[in-house]
Amino acid sequence: MSARVGVITFPGTLDDVDAARAVRYAGGEAVSLWHRDTDLQGVDAVVVPGGFSYGDYLRAGAIAARSPVMGPVVEAAHRGLPVLGICNGFQILCEAELLPGALVRNAGLRFICREVRLRVENSTTAWTSGIAAGAEITVPLKSGEGRFVADDDTLARLEDEGRVVFRYADPAPNGALHDVAGVCSDDGRVVGLMPHPEHAIDPLTGPGTDGLGLFTSVLARLTAAA
Template identity: 75%
Template sequence: MTARIGVITFPGTLDDVDAARAVRYAGAEPVDLWHADEDLRHVEAVIVPGGFSYGDYLRAGAIARFAPVMRPVIDSARRGLPVLGICNGFQILCEAGLLPGAMTRNERLRFICRDVELRVEQTDTAWTSGYTAGQEILIPLKSGEGRYVADPKTLDALDGEGRVVFRYAQPAPNGAMRDIAGVTSADRRVVGLMPHPEHAIDRATGPSADGLGLFTSVMSALVAN
């Protein structure tokens, strides 16, 4: 039976179609979830995609965190449901308390849109098992509030617990602390990253196919369970 992976759409989301396409490329069935839904429709994983949810008013992700659909996402994630937050989705997961830290405006307050190389730091998550530790992948980055920040104690804990999943291979173009591009929850089921793997699943349409590994990795995790 084909795995069902939910893809949430908020008002202002713009990368949900690409995320659903990546799910199909990985061999799963994408399930459309609307911000007002209160039921996850028996999906086996959830993707919170990129965009500008609710126009990024207040700060990115701050309003979306309170959308009705986030209640079952938070509850299910705490019970082990794999959840991936991409760009704005990463911001939302931080706002929701599913991931530590916060996202702030890029250094020099500039929107960044370019391909970046990431180094895979951890392969023991639901979303990165298909990579090898130290592997470098090329995927697009496009954000204005992509600078990952946290207090020194949190940063030390993330490093000490092996919860930094991705780092920028070069100095972070957005000024992210310790070059952090993505982190995971303590149980390794929730992952957030600022760059866009869903835009790098096919060499014909992206800079590489390196991003597909996140989506095939979760398929492997679902089959294993």
């Protein structure tokens, strides 16, 4: 039986369909979760996709982090459920305090939409275990509030503990500190990144298939643990 991966939809979510397609491309079963749900339907992992949840009012991700569905997601993540946050999903995971740091307005205050090269710095997480450390992948970036920031102590801890999962291979176009594109929790099961791997799973519709590795990685990890 295929692993079941929940994909959350909030009002304003744009990329849930793409995330669900990526799960299916990787060989998993995508399970739709609604922002008002309090039952995760026994899923084996969760993707918090990109978009503009609740219109990005207050701060991007701030309202979504306090939605009904995120309560059980946070509890399950603390028990070891793999969770991936993409773009707005990354913002939500930071607002929910599942990941450290924050995402703020891009340097230059401009929305950025382009393909970027990422270097995989940590290949031991639930979402990167099938990708070689040091590998470079090309995926789209599209965000206005994608600049990763954290205080000096937090940045030092992330670097020392190997919790920077993705780094922009070129200087971060959004001004992210230390060129950080994605980070993980201390156990490596929760990962957030600003660029969009779900938009790089098919050469017909994206820059290639580099993004598929995140989804095949988690499915392989779940299968091995079954």
